[in-house]
Amino acid sequence: MKKRILIISSALLLLSYNYISAQCTQVLNRAEDEFEAGRILGIPALLQECLNTDGFSKEETIRAHKLLTQVYIFSDQESKAEESMIKLLKVDPEHQLDENFDPAELFYLYEKFRVEPIFRIGMKLGGNLLTPYVINEYSAFSPEFSNRSYTSAAGFNAELSVERHFALGFEGSLGLMFRSSKYTVDNRSDSTGILSTINDAQSWAKIPLLARYNFNYGNRKGPIPYVMGGVSFDYLLKAQFVDSNRQGGTQKASNNYDLLSNEERNRINFSGFVGGGVKLRTQTHFITIEGRYEVGLLNYVNPDNRFNSNETVYGLSYVSDDLSLGFLSITVGYTRSIYNPKKKKKFINQ
Amino acid sequence: MRVRLFLFNGLYAALILLGASGCILDSEGPQPDEIFVKFYGGEGTDELVDVGHIASEDAYILLGNSNSFSPNGISDIYLVKTDNEGNLLDELRFDLGNNDSTSDVATSLEVIDNQFLVVGSTETINVNGVFENKKIFYAVVDFNFTVQSSDTISIDGIDIEGNDIIQTSDGDLLILATTGELTDVERDLYYIKFSQDGIVDWERTNPLPGTDVGVSIIELENGDFAICALTDRTSVRGYGGINALYLVVNDLGLLKNSLAFGNSSGGSTIIDDIPTKMIQDAAGATIIGNSLIGGVEEPFVIPLNANGAIDSLRPLANIPNQSDIVVADVVRSLNGDYIMTGSFNNYVLTAEENDNTPKGQQILFLRTDQLGTSNLTSNHHGDGFNDSGEAILQLPDGQILIGGTISFGASVTKMVLMKVNSSGELL
Numbered sequence: 102m103k104k105r106i107l108i109i110s111s112a113l114l115l116l117s118y119n120y121i122s123a124q125c126t127q128v129l130n131r132a133e134d135e136f137e138a139g140r141i142l143g144i145p146a147l148l149q150e151c152l153n154t155d156g157f158s159k160e161e162t163i164r165a166h167k168l169l170t171q172v173y174i175f176s177d178q179e180s181k182a183e184e185s186m187i188k189l190l191k192v193d194p195e196h197q198l199d200e201n202f203d204p205a206e207l208f209y210l211y212e213k214f215r216v217e218p219i220f221r222i223g224m225k226l227g228g229n230l231l232t233p234y235v236i237n238e239y240s241a242f243s244p245e246f247s248n249r250s251y252t253s254a255a256g257f258n259a260e261l262s263v264e265r266h267f268a269l270g271f272e273g274s275l276g277l278m279f280r281s282s283k284y285t286v287d288n289r290s291d292s293t294g295i296l297s298t299i300n301d302a303q304s305w306a307k308i309p310l311l312a313r314y315n316f317n318y319g320n321r322k323g324p325i326p327y328v329m330g331g332v333s334f335d336y337l338l339k340a341q342f343v344d345s346n347r348q349g350g351t352q353k354a355s356n357n358y359d360l361l362s363n364e365e366r367n368r369i370n371f372s373g374f375v376g377g378g379v380k381l382r383t384q385t386h387f388i389t390i391e392g393r394y395e396v397g398l399l400n401y402v403n404p405d406n407r408f409n410s411n412e413t414v415y416g417l418s419y420v421s422d423d424l425s426l427g428f429l430s431i432t433v434g435y436t437r438s439i440y441n442p443k444k445k446k447k448f449i450n451q
Numbered sequence: 452m453r454v455r456l457f458l459f460n461g462l463y464a465a466l467i468l469l470g471a472s473g474c475i476l477d478s479e480g481p482q483p484d485e486i487f488v489k490f491y492g493g494e495g496t497d498e499l500v501d502v503g504h505i506a507s508e509d510a511y512i513l514l515g516n517s518n519s520f521s522p523n524g525i526s527d528i529y530l531v532k533t534d535n536e537g538n539l540l541d542e543l544r545f546d547l548g549n550n551d552s553t554s555d556v557a558t559s560l561e562v563i564d565n566q567f568l569v570v571g572s573t574e575t576i577n578v579n580g581v582f583e584n585k586k587i588f589y590a591v592v593d594f595n596f597t598v599q600s601s602d603t604i605s606i607d608g609i610d611i612e613g614n615d616i617i618q619t620s621d622g623d624l625l626i627l628a629t630t631g632e633l634t635d636v637e638r639d640l641y642y643i644k645f646s647q648d649g650i651v652d653w654e655r656t657n658p659l660p661g662t663d664v665g666v667s668i669i670e671l672e673n674g675d676f677a678i679c680a681l682t683d684r685t686s687v688r689g690y691g692g693i694n695a696l697y698l699v700v701n702d703l704g705l706l707k708n709s710l711a712f713g714n715s716s717g718g719s720t721i722i723d724d725i726p727t728k729m730i731q732d733a734a735g736a737t738i739i740g741n742s743l744i745g746g747v748e749e750p751f752v753i754p755l756n757a758n759g760a761i762d763s764l765r766p767l768a769n770i771p772n773q774s775d776i777v778v779a780d781v782v783r784s785l786n787g788d789y790i791m792t793g794s795f796n797n798y799v800l801t802a803e804e805n806d807n808t809p810k811g812q813q814i815l816f817l818r819t820d821q822l823g824t825s826n827l828t829s830n831h832h833g834d835g836f837n838d839s840g841e842a843i844l845q846l847p848d849g850q851i852l853i854g855g856t857i858s859f860g861a862s863v864t865k866m867v868l869m870k871v872n873s874s875g876e877l878l
Contacts, residue, residue, distance in 0.1 A: 241490050243539035293519075293865060294494035349494070350859025351836070408877035414488050415857060416835065 125156030129165055141172045163193045167207075174206045183444060186214055190442035194218070195385050197321075213448040218385070218438035223262040223274070225391065227432030230255055231282040236400060236423035239407060241414060242290040249288045249422075254300075256282035258430055260309070270318035278307040278333075282428065283343075288419055295349035297419045301360070303340045309333040309374070325380040325387075333395065335370040337361065347417045355417055364406045365413070365421065371398045372428075380436070387436040395428040486850070486877050489537035490857065490865040493519025497529060499866040501560035502842040502854035503567055505594055509535040512567055513854055514560040515866045520544060521551050528557040528571055528588070529866075532596060537868050541596040547573045547588060547603070555588060559667075563618045566593050570616035570626055573603060587613040587628050591647060600647060606630065611641060614665035619644065620674065623652055627668040627678060630656065638662045640680055642704055655704035659684070663696055667729035669736060674702045677755075679729035679738050682711055690715050695726040695740050695753060695764065712753050712764040714742040724751065724764065727793075732783040739781045739791060742766065748796060750778040752789055752823050765823045773799055776815060782845040784873075787821040792840030792853045812837035814855050814867075816875030836860050838867075849873050 128151050132144045148165050151157055157165055166189035173182035189196055198211055232253045240247045262276030281304050288297040311331030318325065340360040347353040360366045378391030401424045413419050491497065495518045503512040510532060517529035528545035547553045557571035569590045575583040590601035604626070605611060615627040623644050631638040640657035642665075657663055661684040668678050682696035690713035699708040714722045726740035738753040750767040770776060778793035798813040836858035844852040850870055857867045871877055 239487075241488050243489065243491075243533070243537070245539060290490070292494075293490060293492055294863075295490070295859070295865075347859075350863035351861045353835070353859075405878060408486060408488055414877075415838070418490065418859075420488065 125151035125154075126161065129157065129161050129168075132168060133164070136168060136172065141175055144172045145169060159192065163189060163196065166192060167196075170210065171204065171207055174204075174210060182210060183213075186210055187442050190214060190216060190440070194438070194440040194442060195321075213444055215441070215443055215445055217266060217440075219265075219441045221264040221266075221387075221436045221438050223260070223264055223276070223389070223434050223436040225260040225262070225389070225432040225434030226257070227391075227430055227434075228255055228257050229280060229282055229428045229430035231284045232427040232429070233284050233286075233401075233422075234396070234425045234427055236425055238422050239420045240288070240422075241418050241420050242288075242293065242295070246292040247288065247290050249286060252285040252287070254283040254285055256280065258432065260432070260434075262309075264313075264436065266318070270315040272313040272315065274309070274311045274313060274329075274331075276307075276309045276311075278305075278309055280305040280307060280428070282426070284426075286419075290349075290418070293349065295347065295418050297345070297347045297417050299345045299417065299419050300343045301340065302343050303366075304338040306336045306338055307333045307372070309372075311374070315380070321382065325382070326377070327380065328375075328377045329393075330375040331373075332398075333372040333374060335372055335397070337366060337368045337370065340366045342413070342417070345417060345419075347419070349418075353416045355412060358410075358412060363410050365403055365410060367400060367403050369399070370401065372396060373398055385438045385440075387438075389432075389434040389436055391432050391434065393428075393430045393432070395430070397424075397426045400424065401426050486870050486872065487537045487868075488877065489533070489539075489868050491515075491531045491533075491539065491868070492517055492529070492865045494863065495519035495521075495524065496862055496864050497866045498856045498864055499841045499854045499868075500557050502844055502852060502868070503560050503562035504844050504846065504852070505532075505562060505567075506847075508594060510540065510594075511535070511537070511852065511868065512560065512562065513866055513868060514557050514569060515856075516556050517544070521546070523551045525551045525576070526554045526556055528555045528569065530569070530592070530596070531866065532594075533868065537870065543592065543596045543598075545569075545588070545590065545601070548575060552576055554582065557588075558613055559615045561616050561618065566591055566599060568592075568616045568618065568624065570613035572612040584608065585610040585612050587611050587626060587643075589613060589616055589624070589626060591624075600649075602649060604628075604643065608632065615668045617668055617670060619670055619676075622647070625668060625670075625676065627665040629663070629665045629680075636662070638664050640665050640678065640698070642668065642676075642678070642700070644704065653704050655700070657698070658706065659709060666726050667738075669729060669731045671699070671736075675707060676700050676702070676704070677729065677736055679726050681725050681740075685711055685713065690722065692721040692743075693723040693725055695724050695738055695751075697729075697738065697753070697755070712738075714744070714749075714751065714764055714766055716744075716766065720745065726753075727777075727779050728781060730781055730783070734783075734787070737781060737783065737789070739778050739789075741777050741793075747775045748777050749774070750776055750791070750793065750817070752781070752819075754821075767817070767819060767823050770817070776817070777839075778815070778817065779839070779841050780843045782843050782851075784818075784845065789817075789819045789821070789823060790843060790845060790851060790873075791815070791817040791819075792843040792855065793817070794839040811835055811858075812839060814838050814840040814853065814857075814869075816840070816851070816853065816871065818875065846870075851875065 132147045170185040230253050233251050258280040260276050260278040262274045264274040266272045283302040286299045311329050313329035315327040342358040345355045372395045374395035376393030380387040402421045497517040499515045501514040513531040515529045516526045518524045530543040532541040547555050553573045555573045561568040571588050572585045573588045574585045586603040586605035591599040611630045613628050625644045628641040629638050630641045640663045643654040644652040663680045663682045666679040678698040680696040694711035694713040713724045723743040729738045736755040741748045751764050753764050754762045775796040778791040781791045793815040795813040798810045838857045840855040842854040853869045858864045
């Protein structure tokens, strides 16, 4: 019985909403006809109830606010016109006027308002490939008899960023990134038959600061390609030798050897990076696809402590080279625009 | 506004270019010539015996014994030359009988002008696979690793092993050796002086009774020679068991003085005091060695003054947190400290190291003041297997070079060279 009442109530509610919605559509059409006929004084009262009861669809709400803005312009009610313009921009932040239909007075008022987002919030997820670059070589074996090879390994990264457009397609962004990365090094001493396989895995917290130039920034339909570059403050959260071993003699395995507690790695680093990508607009927001190449500006290895650990030097027969870490990353992201429409400063007292 | 934009973008462009070029701002820290650890050898057993420094080239020579290059696992004498970063420059092996028909073992290295001397012993394996009597082997090699001369010295029916070699002030070579009949456990000291052309000046066998085994020989300022050996005899300062023996012979090898030293702390317990090295130093000479007390080894020093007058044996006890320590080689610092290497036989983990991993025998770095009782620092190296320090040098810059043997388990050992700071640290 209760179920039946619930179904009937819902059906009635839906019918009622559709009825009200249909009514409000008629009201908006009538209001626009009134405006065309030059009878503008009664329009605000006509639209008010539907606006108050959310009787319009989004598209109708935009039309209603735009109509009201024009009504107030032509009835010399400037403050109410501005109020309506703000309401219009809150519903449709980057509302575009049509030169063919919209009056010059509306353009004039529109120009006085900030329609750009105040900032954007971006989220990116993706993978990276770490390539170590040797600055200075070190080994427990003479170079002639030591064959060391590095292999890039894949990791992932996630980034949150706050972005702002400055002018002429130039944007700045400050982010917070988490990165997990890894590389492998095989160290073979042919003369002694010693082979060490080292997997160096890291977790980073990074604060990238970048500048981005968007080609055709105002493009509202097609993709927006961009190039960018910047620097990053990098903080090493974790660095370990994982699943590492030495062969030759009795095999020695080392799992989860903590490089940070033994101060064998530098916690602080800085990176420089360049990259490019494309933005795909979804209304006022964007989906981004981005490629970035990054290289550490400081030594990843703490040179003071490279020989400090018996486990690495003697156990694994491995001494770390001075390294700069390079990262190639591909990410997919979503950027949300945040708006706060209001009158531009220079027009506030006008 | 445009100017500000230009500067803003210019700054970013510079940073981008910096990153893109992979420009590295920091490579500070110890460079390769400052400290290092390097391993040498083949795939088998390579054990270090001694290390020398070629001051004119700032290069190092390592002397060791190796079976890595022998098809039958028979010992060869193995020499390595490295640059001042420990990088291998040259290698030389002595397989005296060729084709593994001899077992060749080195015991000492001495760097002289433009050359270095190697001494050891060689045993021939006859067709029945039985070792014949041992002979002294010696070689004179230049710094390019070209052998200038080499030979063996033998006595029929007698084992004779080379213990140490020096160049005397008249340019001859003097070898300290130990002899013994094949059927007798008693051993005697034997020393032979000869020119580099092989012409013997004199040869002597120590006439004292009992068993003596040679360790080191040095030339004193007055032209006499001081010999360090171990002996089963006691004298004024010997206290039973094996003692350290100090002999002085004149320039003709005739005995002038002898004295045995022992550890007096044993009471009725017999303590074996086994010397491992004698060096010449500013004060005269120093003998180091180890006392075996109830199965635990305790190092000692015996300082000898410039006049040859003799001090007593000083036990080096009170080493923090550690016992059962063996010293193998020593240098004196400019302020007279003893800097030694050897091994911790039973390294006791510190609180920080207590990771429940067996540490095995560890390489020792030990620094004491002139009294041997304070100003003590120690360090260790190695991981899990039996490692030992065998030789130590102090370099002109105050850094220390330690040569030793590192074990990788499964009978695989490597010669190791470590350049450490004056506290024995790889920092």
